[in-house]
Amino acid sequence: MPAGGRAFHVLDIGTQAYGDCLLFESGAAKVLFDGGHKGDDDLIFGQLKQRISQSGNALHVSLLVITHAHGDHIGSLPSLVSQGRLVADWALVADPDYGWGRATADAVTPSDSASDTIRGLLAAVHEEPPPSSYTDGELRQFIADAAGGEDEYKNMLNTLDQNGTHVVRHGRDNEAALLRAFQAIGLDVLGPTKAHLQAAAAEVLSAQNAALAAADAALRSDATGDPVNVLRRLLLQVPATDAMTDALVDAQARNGAAVNCQSTVVTVKAGKWHALLGGDMQFHSSVPTIEPHVRTLRAQLKKAGAFDLFKLSHHGSSNGWDRPLYDEIGKPKYLAISLGLHKGHHPDPSVLTDLQSLTNVTWARSDLNGHVTFTFGPTKITVTKARGKLNDPTPPQPDVAVASTALSRPPASQPSGIAEIVTRAPYGVPVTITVGSGAPQVASREGPPLDAGGPLPPLNLFAGRTLPRLLFVTSRDALADRIGISEATHALDALRAKGVLLYDELPTGASSRVAEAAVHEQLARARDVHGVVLLGGYSVVPSQRLFCLPPDLQDLVKPEEDAYDSFLVWSDDFYVDMNGDGRAELPITRLPDGRTPELVFAQLQASGQQRSNTLRRTGIRNRERPFADDVFKNVPGTGDMLQSAPATVDAPPHSIDGDLAYLMLH
Template sequence: MKLYLFDMGSKIYGDCLLAVENDRTILIDGAHPGDWKSSGATPSIPEQLGKVLGSPPFNIDLLVVTHCHSDHIGCLPKLVEDETVTFKRALVADESLGFPTDGEDAAMDATTAKVVAAIVEEPQPHLQGAALDEFLADAVKLPDAYAKMLAKLEDDGTKIVRYRGPGAKTRQLEKEFEDFGLKIIGPTAEHLKICRDALMGVKRAARRATDSLRRKDAAVDAGTIYRTLLEGSDRGADAAADELAEFLDRAGRGAALNDQSIVLALGSQAERCLLTGDMQLAVPEVAGLDVPMHQLLEAIEAGGPYRFAKLPHHASYNGFDEIVLDALKATEAFGISTGRGDPNHPDGDVLKLLKQVSDRYHWARTDLNGRIQISFSDAGIAIGADRGQLNDAAPNSADVVPEENPEGAAPAAPPQLPQLAPQRPLPPGAGAGAAGEPPPGGVEKLIRRSTSDIVEVIARIPHAKTKVTITIEVDPAVVEAAPPRVEPRDTPAPQLRQLPSLLMVTHSERLAFNIGKSEAADILAALKGQQVIVDLARERSAYEAIRREARNASFAGVVIIGGYDVVPSERYDTLPPSLRTSIGASAQNDPDNFIVWSDQGYGDLDGDGLADVPVSRIPDGRTARLVQTALRSSPPTPTADRFGLRNFARPFADGIYSALAGQEAMLTSQAISSADVAAQRLSARLIYLMLHGSDTDGSCFWGETQGGMLEAMTVKNVPEQCGAVVFSGCCWGALTVRTRASVYRTGDPVQVVTPEQSIALSFLAAGASAFVGCTGAHYSPIEGDLNYFGAPMHSAFWKHIAAGRKPAEALFQAKIDYIKGMPHGRSKIEEVAIENKILRQFTCLGLGW
């Protein structure tokens, strides 16, 4: 069998693959709508098919349409209409699942219809003018074009299976294509229905947001509305009352369609290939889908091992990560399908991960390598490419404007702990169509596997004026499958600093699973000599155990050791029942529905529903180094007194920063970007950040310019050593999992982030004594006296730090001060709700003492 990944040209995203087995063929997806014709130096899809199959019309045995995004349906409607291609069988995404209505009775006019259709597509932040108009027109026409294509196929005699989950029809199709080794892995019917319902919700939200904008300006066009919804550039001052707030700041608006992708395998055991569409295996970004996605990944792993795998979703962060890599650890080579000029696809972290494991895996990518050919022989797997070199981790370069994000005491009852599904350990380190057809013009690398200690790599260079670079790294111990995880000690067991009497809460077995058995044992052994430990692996109830220990001793605070998958956090409603009833449906205008993650319940030492002592959490981030660093006796010595960086649209932060000891000036995001923030400037004793954050990308904080956004700080700016106290007013700045509390469903697994994926955890790994921030969207004052919403909390925290309190104590006392001042002159019910949220969503990460 031979497999081709076609060149996607200069348009971002896109999939089109062709599998050839003897004289039979399977076509998977159809690239972009306009790819029926060539564009510049990029040949059209018919031209690329012709290089393999000869002259059109192309009679193909099976068509697979993985899901209903335009960069996968692409030019298929045009090719079918013109009879450039014909198909005997078709396995297609069900249009009733991929193009559901929004459930509203009123019909949409042309402008609203364009916006709603476009917003569920993959984001197109760079399009302007005629290119944006073309995209909007293609998006709104796509459902009709797809329906007409299926109707014509049926009229022409194609036998169609609309995919609604595995069943008798899919099993029959697998039997008909046994020569290809076809196996349809998923998703399940329930998985598809969850995505359909989420898609309907996104469409309803987009319609309401569009209507809101058009009420303000009846003449606004579809392109302007689309860019506003994509970028969040028209947020109102009172975000809680703004009809756009429920739509803005959502991650992965195309996720509900991506996660409908048909996942299949082709080839015999010696040629097994995994084809994943845009399935977001790493981060589903659809509420309620964590468990089904976990089960799908297990089914994928069980269907292996694979010789080759196409990385999901154009190698996005939500398609591929360490956990997915671990499930595919026996795979020899990967392929990435995407167009040129999109810096997010492949994702930078995915490229970094691939580079880290390049001694064991090879990969090719259509944005740099053009058309890719995968073929197999007894000697190994061969990867042919039109241009460039394999294993190229260079970014897919282009400028990108990030998505804007919103601004804006004790728990009443013990937390209800989420049920945790088992987590996977991290992996180590984090054909031609016609007989005799030559490789497609570039470099071909043959990777031979041998039971001896010899690895043979053969490069075939085309006889042409071509510059080819081949980099070969050989590990003499490499075998066909990746070795089992053996995690070395990050650092020696910590020498603990002198601490007050603290109650340490952890789950020894889950902690050991995350950071290593010996590392966890060393940490707990060091603590036992100085502190009382509640080990939830040996307790029936966390709260009973905490109260039992509190009866026997006095504690200054509670310290949780481990992430949410070790010691669960509470899904906490920040609104008292009466306020929740009064605000009604308007609560949904808050991106979190006023529900956040909270650890305060662990500070209730006497069971009266009130937090008695401060609570801090040392998240493990899947590395022992983070916990060891938090507990060590000598944190790094800062070289500066203070550092401040704020969004230029948040001047209230200047007054707060001025009260911090030191002479260093507050920086503003309009004048400063991440490229200007030298690591040594962040080696300060006190750090204050007031920027935009994201619930799906904690590795970056953003600022504003006049009419735009810029990257203000990333994990790369955090110095290697930093003994600071950090306070952040960024939205979701202290969120250490991929899922907001408001969309979490009991029973779903939680996916924690690592230091490489989180500014907060990067600071802690560098030695910061605490990172204090929000687990939800933050609200800032922007007019009037500027002493409401987040401002009083910020001021009170720094006041108590200046008075000599430790960070965990300072936050605890700041909340008491905040309660005394509520609602800080605010009178609207939405504003009172915001004040309640501010009170409860700030948390202390790190030891905090």
Template sequence: MHVAMLDMGNRKYGDCTYCEIDGKRILIDGAHKGDEACSTRMPASLPDQLKELTGNDAPYDFDLIVITHCHSDHIGCIPELVAGGTIRAKWALLADARMGFGVPLEEEFPCRPTTPLERVTAALQEETLPDSATTEEVRALIDTAATLQERYAKLLTDLEDCGTVVVQYGRDPHYRLEKAFEGCGFKILGPEVDQLLLCADRIERERRKKLVLPDAVTDQGDEVEIYRFLAKRLLPDGGLEDGATGAALNNQSIVLRIGTGPRAVLLTGDMQFAAPGIGGLRQRMVALRNSVSNAGPYAFVRLSHHGAANGTDNAFLDAVHETSRFGISTGAGDPGHPSEKVLKLLSDRSSQIEWARTDRNGLVSLRLDSEDPRFEIARGELSDAGVDKIKPASSKAPAKRPRHRRVPPTPQPSPGASRLAGLPRLTFVTHEARLKARIGGAADQSFDLIRASGHQLVDLVTDMTPFDVARLASGSAGVVILGGYSVIPALSVDTLPPRIRRQIENARHADPDNYVVWSDDPYGDLAGRGAPDLPVSRIPDGGCGAGFLNALAAVAKKDKPAFGLRNFRRPFADNIFADIAPGGVMHQSEPTLSGHVLPEEIDARYVYLMLHGLSEDARFFWGETMEADDSYGSLVPALSLSDIPSATNAIVFSGCCHGALITDTLAAEWDSEEITDRLSSASLATAFVHAGARAFVGATGLHYSPPLPPYATAAGPLHRKFWGNILNGQPPAAALKQAKVDYILDMSDEGATLSPAEYKTWRQFTCLGLGW
């Protein structure tokens, strides 16, 4: 058994692995487009390295070629090598074309992007170039990404024309392939088809979201400027590493075992074993890791995703604990890979293992048939734990002792400062660098506005606990968080007390969120009781500076009526709306659908929404068709982004499931990976806030409605208490905080025990917007 990781040159990322076992040759992935020839960025071309490994001149005959997933640094130059006859194959195991690019059956494939925004959207699925990248480098990336589907489709055709048996993983049966290579210990370990489909859906949704970006994007000029604009705002922490589309592509990677016993090799593609980055994958990833462990032991493991922290953690290393040799494939032009965290994990085990990395060692070979297998490297030293200190411009604050920096007041008044000056003294909390990365100069404008109004502004320049923030704000009327979860994280909170948790054997079946929700309440919790002592609100940035400033300057107007819209199966909301708008009529859906109500009607003083919500799509709230037999009907869109007024001062309260969820990641699915905030163009809640709403109050998880009169269970009492506090003159953030206090006291009156749904209700409602 001979396994080799090819040199990826001076580029970012990249993967190409050569295996030869029992006379059969296998090539896994194809580096980068252009690597079929020598260049300054690729001094040794792939054909040159294959000649060194095989001892032959082209053409190079393989029994099997594999493309693990549809990132360009894995498809690489294989299309060109096949088209030119440089490599030939009997079999090809390829990532499914439609699932890999997120193209549904009803759409044409391949689809070549034509508009600048379409071409840039394709590029954002790939590596994110640094600010220092030249115009020519950005154009080259966009051109490569924009033609990737066409090149992949042509590869499929060229292989079939050459007589190669092509298996698209997840679409075609692969038992004949495994049978043909069973003597080599070849086995596909995953992922399962449901994981492929879930990721394909996410790729498609992310692509569509970018294609409906606001005019501020397309106003940037040509595609290079659009790319630079979006790379800073949508992907502040790096596209391939942390973007939702990148994670979905990575998690489609075909994971392979080749060989058995002392010759077994594990090849992992870019699978994000440690932090999937996509909701709904955590348990699937645990199952895949178990499959990997059960198929071992391994003599050699090529670590996933170029040594990224989301690919490797202690749990993964424990699953392959008998392995003594590891490999990392990436280019020397990639300062972020391998991750410092992964190198530290390897170093901690250095007495039992050794590793090679192509960025420092070049071409790496390992012959497992010899009596004393040893790495053969082209340069450098083995087990090199060195880290390039140049980091992408994102990043988390350094791990020093907790401290903060109070932003000094400035004497110059800012425009519109009088809108904030009339409020009680508040503590505004943000991470300046992260917020600036999201919304640019609008962040500085907001800081000036806050300073001029005499409020406290705290820049969390290092990690602090929410309790630290609450103590800093103890002399204030409340806490206002500036930015989404990627700027200042919410906390993933288990809403159930331990004794209740123990009573529920399988809470996931009882509640899709497992009773775990996102909450900002800890930022106002002075006593550590799990309940806020100070009102807390959050202004999500949504990647839009103008909308963020609108939200900060929100003011109350008292001369407008109320607006209500409910699912026809939620009659409990009628009595609450009658208190808000005596004599008013609450709309129902069905029959009221999106577009039936003018935005001017929704531009009300109070807006009460009691509809369905879906965690995977925050652009709509849903009604339900009225079935003659009273059975549950189909969902129909009751409220969409187009229905929201362009300017409003409303206080909005939503009883919709996940109505205030401003990220694609559910708290129950979060596993320490980076959070991706939704844009204002993909979230009704953020869109309301950016239109100037004083507050959008809603749930971050599945909502529970009271089923029967007198509607005194589940979330019904909390709705009533909130609106009662609003009608008594309390600002929204304070009204929600007091409603929670009264809710927990009333529901536990005379020793009554709260249900799990009521515990969840108490913890999951949050206030978005200024809230004052």
């Protein structure tokens, strides 16, 4: 790079999943964005020292930007700073209190009083999920790194401050002096606003509170009490009970989105060229409390003018890119994606397909291209890469999951009281478990070999009834993950044989926006549909979470106050809201999978007929939801409303047996 040169570098960050490390050069100004992964020290240092002057053992940057509090962005920076290998004149950093769920500096999070084991799990939920191919040793290290992440980050900020760096915490400190210092490179901070950061911090706290109870229950249910097994179940979504794993999965998704949405979004200029960098900002926020703030941020981007280069947010995820966003920022001709070369789900195949459709646009991705340099010349931008080809739409290779070791822990002494054993087997395979003086043992297995499964029962769909024309919607692969491949195929084949309208092509992990668009497209094609049936739980067909606190009350509720449900409700009505007025134009229902094929089969074969001369009703509600009693009074029939409350495994189960059932368990 000649003296006074101008360039933007997307560094090669190795083979770990995700990660950002970027360098912007304009004359003497050297701006480093994020630090890749923990352990990338030498890899990053080796690339930077070719472009940044050294003072003794230290690389000297004009400005260090840390966009948000995720480990794949903080990465190697604490180590480089503590070892004296990196110094900075200025640092624009993510505020640690916001990042770890403290809207105010004195706020208390669940981790503050939790055991070391629980604290490790909560810290793991705070991060982007690790690849399911991680070994137990890698997961153990992941938990340890996550557990120490907050303290390491704060220590790094203290070290920077002690070394004379002007540290500016976005959303806490005044940024006027920083912007004046870097006026020559057009540095501007477009967001998030303080209100945006507070809303995101409140969501982090809410997700951590939700994860606390689930993590504790998951640990107690595990035979070994090993947090690695709990994290493995979360990654594979193979639960001890459906509720606890689903709760952890939901908490991790909410926590990750909330931290990503704290990403500092900045612009810089190199001569006439204008670049936009936004960390992992999810410009399609799935969090209702944050979404209004994201819309405000997008309006700011549009006002900022046309950009020539855009680093795609969140490693090319679908929640960081769409065509309207591309249009709003001026249709930049140069695009970059930063991530490590690891099998997984980033960049999203739908994003790669969209990028491929763009004309006269050059884009690069560090997973396939290694170190990429965008050199800003007088009339054009030149793109060079270490390997591969530019504009490569090759989708990421799927991660190969590692199964849990499923260790058993012998009791330290003769057991007494209640023993709770959880096991899974293919449909139709009886399993006998003996609990004796030692560890639980699988004593015998009857029926066919475990990998063969038993015969699946024939399905008499709808009890032989002819229903109005309905659209059934599911994700074939996600449903198979929940109830088994053979069982999901059996149910879907039966629906096709019945001649119903079936759409089973939702991608696994689809966002609510993607799923909504797919359903609306199907409804537009078949206008004689009388209703929609969603087949599977929220991890199969996503729902929409709606923020239900009225505007006149929002100012009275502080973000840091504990609100365990965050004033959210889950709704499927958006799938049949065809005109955007917030109301359903068609009936819609959901058949949850319960992670068991028996439940799916039973629902598909329901007769809809009264089973006796007397109409019977049954109901169960959360003990904290007394309003449900008034609703239950309007359900026809005879029967009592039951209440749910914490119970031990020896408590008799509630019987949900009636012609009509009403549940209020949120």
